Amino acid sequence: MSTTLTSAEFSQKFFEKIPHSIRESLTPEQYQAIEQAYSEQWKRHPLDIRYSFGFWRWRYYVVLIGGRDRRKLTRKQQRFFTLAEFWFLMAYATSSALFGLLILYLIKSALGIDLFPNFHVGIWTWLTGH
Numbered sequence: 001m002s003t004t005l006t007s008a009e010f011s012q013k014f015f016e017k018i019p020h021s022i023r024e025s026l027t028p029e030q031y032q033a034i035e036q037a038y039s040e041q042w043k044r045h046p047l048d049i050r051y052s053f054g055f056w057r058w059r060y061y062v063v064l065i066g067g068r069d070r071r072k073l074t075r076k077q078q079r080f081f082t083l084a085e086f087w088f089l090m091a092y093a094t095s096s097a098l099f100g101l102l103i104l105y106l107i108k109s110a111l112g113i114d115l116f117p118n119f120h121v122g123i124w125t126w127l128t129g130h
Contacts, residue, residue: 011035 015023015031026034047066052059073081102123108115109124 011038014038 015035045065045067047064049064050061051063052061054060105121105123106127
C-alpha cells in the first residue's frame with residue numbers, strides 16, 4: 001500500500017543528496033537546525049491520505065494533506081488574501097440581497113399585491129406559466 005518515511009529516514013535521504021564537502025563543513029548546530037526545520041514540515045496533519053499503487057512497470061503515488069496553514073504570509077500574499085476575502089464577502093452580500101429581493105417579489109406576486117399598476121417584471125408570469 002503506502003510507505004511513509006520516518007523523520008530519521010527522511011533526514012538520512014535528505015543529507016545524502018548534499019555533496020560530501022558541504023555536508024562535512026556543517027557544524028553540529030547547523031546540521032541539527034536543518035534536520036529540525038525539515039522534520040517539523042512532515043508532522044501529522046488532520047487530513048493525511050497517502051496511497052501508492054503499481055501500474056504496469058511503474059509505481060505512482062497520490063498524497064492529500066490538509067490542515068491549518070501556520071506559515072507566515074508575505075506582505076504580497078496578505079494583501080491578496082485580504083482583497084480576495086473582501087471581494088468574496090461583497091459577492092456573497094450582493095447575491096444574498098438579490099436572492100432576498102427575488103423571494104420578496106415572489107411573495108408579493110403570489111399575494112396579488114400590485115405596487116406599480118401596469119408594470120410587471122415578468123418573473124411571476126414566467127414562473128407560473130400564465
